[in-house]
Amino acid sequence: MKILMLSWEYPPLLVGGLGRHVHALATTLVAAGHDVTVVTRHTPGALTEEYTEGVRVVRAPDDPPTATGADDDMLGWAMAFNHTLTRAALRASRTERYDVVHAHDWLVAHAAVTLRDHLDVPLVATVHATESGRHQGWLPAPANRAIDGIERWLCAEAVRVIVCSAYMKREVIRLFDVPPSRAEVVFNGVDALRWRARPRAVEAARARYAGDGPLISFAGRLVYEKGVQHLMAAVPMLRERHPGLRVVIAGDGPYRKDLEDLAGSLGVSFAGFLGGHELTALMGASDCYVVPSIYEPFGMVALEAAAAGTPVAVAGTGGLAEIVEHGVTGVTFAPGDPAALAEAVGAVLADRDYARSLALRARSRVREDFSWQTIAGQTVAVYDQARAADSRRVAREAESLLNHVPATRHATA
Structure with missing residues (x-):
């Protein structure tokens, strides 16, 4: 054809x-x-x-x-x-x-x-x-x-x-x-092999972005509907339970300046647009990848993070609710609710075995259903x-x- x-x-x-x-x-x-x-x-x-x-x-x-x-x-x-x-x-x-x-x-x-x-x-x-x-x-x-x-x-x-x-x-x-x-x-x-993070690249990303505590990340166009402002609002609650936590925001867009103003001294860094192996390495280095969208027709980036072997926490909205099963292939939270986001992400960070099981099941589903x-x-x-x-x-x-x-x-x- x-x-x-x-x-x-x-x-x-x-x-x-x-x-x-x-x-x-x-x-x-x-x-x-x-x-x-x-x-x-x-x-x-x-x-x-x-x-x-x-x-x-x-x-x-x-x-x-x-x-x-x-x-x-x-x-x-x-x-x-x-x-x-x-x-x-x-x-x-x-x-x-x-x-x-x-x-x-x-x-x-x-x-x-x-x-x-x-x-x-x-x-x-x-x-x-x-x-x-x-x-x-x-x-x-x-x-x-x-x-x-x-x-x-x-x-x-x-x-x-x-x-x-x-x-x-x-x-x-x-x-x-x-x-x-x-x-x-x-x-x-999702090309599962494309998003499989290389160990050395993961180590380098971890050394670059993470401190003594856990690392969580987000990547996407920085616009209001992506909900990054709610992730920022949840950071103080997460840092109270997980001292030393770092957050990396990858991407660019018209909302970036507003988000940078919100960041203050929260331990949030803005990496700008990351392409190729850089983004895969960031995902692979993260203890949890967060998709806090208010509106998300599908949420392909959640599957890309899962393919990189990272446990995901997503807002239960739009297509995200169809591709991530709470407690099975990731965790979900109410969109626009920073407290619910902090609770969901905190559950992943607090239990490494639970996080590992979520990541393994999610990666398997990516290979089976989303090739x-x-x-x-x-x-x-x-x-x-x-x-x-x-x-x-x-x-x-x-x-x-x-x-x-x-x-x-x-x-x-």
């Missing part, structure tokens, strides 16, 4: 988990014998077009304006980005005949619909998160409402909508009136469904045209 994927991020340009997801899915599909082209945003130092790990990657240079991070600027940038993305994809498709267009999130929606119409192939959309969910159901500004409208439109235009959890399926059905038959749950995958080979196979099944549904649509349209042809022409044909 020939697949045209559209994503606003792809290695080496990584902003969050979406780029890692698209990369893993694309390379796994290629390994399974499919032909994948990813059209994405250009980044300095990368080639405009190349084959890497078997994937044809086409990178579109930015058109003006440049995004500054403000919502209104982001919308303007996104519209310009869709123009350059469309041009790059059309050039890439001159010599190819694709079977499906796969769009990842609203930032590529306009290009995806244009290519769907131009190439006359079915459109599949993955909704990784929603604007409403990111803002806890509140859409205060015109830009927020515009993004919400684009998400609704993309879901309406797609033959099939892929979501990463049952929680997200309920959300797109409720928010965007997507018929349940058109929404398919396909979990995110990228499984996820890629399920995604291909969705592509097949989309192609079958689209074929039926084409047949209905052809029949409708025939039924409306004047009798003399119909007889001649």
Whole structure:
């Protein structure tokens, strides 16, 4: 099958988990014998077009304006980005005949619909998160409402909508009136070997970040909905029970300055964005990895930490509640509740045997249920469904045209 994927991020340009997801899915599909082209945003130092790990990657240079991070600027940038993305994809498709267009999130929606119409192939959309969910159901500004409208439109235009959890399926059905038959749950995958921490790297990370007490960590984009402020609020309670405790926050984002102001003398350090083996080593060196999100469609980072062999403590919200079983593969706590977070993390830190058993069971489940080979196979099944549904649509349209042809022409044909 020939697949045209559209994503606003792809290695080496990584902003969050979406780029890692698209990369893993694309390379796994290629390994399974499919032909994948990813059209994405250009980044300095990368080639405009190349084959890497078997994937044809086409990178579109930015058109003006440049995004500054403000919502209104982001919308303007996104519209310009869709123009350059469309041009790059059309050039890439001159010599190819694709079977499906796969769009990842609203930032590529306009290009995806244009290519769907131009190439006359079915459109599949993955909704990784929603604007409403990111803002806890509140859409205060015109830009927020515009993004919400684009998400609704993309879901309406797609033959099939892929979501990463049952929680997200309920959300797109409720928010965007997507018929349940058109929404398919396909979990995110994890390359367990990729996240297995090297002993020497773990030792180095431990020496760098940990003191005399336990080490807990978080990694992700520093935005309000990730809930890092609740982890910070729990630190005094944890340090009272576990003297010398250290916390490492890895990642960057618009909320970083506020979090740094909260940190004070809590024993919290900000590592910035960590890539490759650095992040794996930090996870492996930690006594507990914490995901305190208020909103989390899936929570892939929890599985990555589990693959690194680290016990995880997660907020019982969204997809996290589906992938971590309390007391079996990790511990859960009420989202937005620092006292509950401190209690859950404290239970892991206080009992090393309990922590080890959680980590072993979680790593086993990652290998069994969340391999990228499984996820890629399920995604291909969705592509097949989309192609079958689209074929039926084409047949209905052809029949409708025939039924409306004047009798003399119909007889001649």
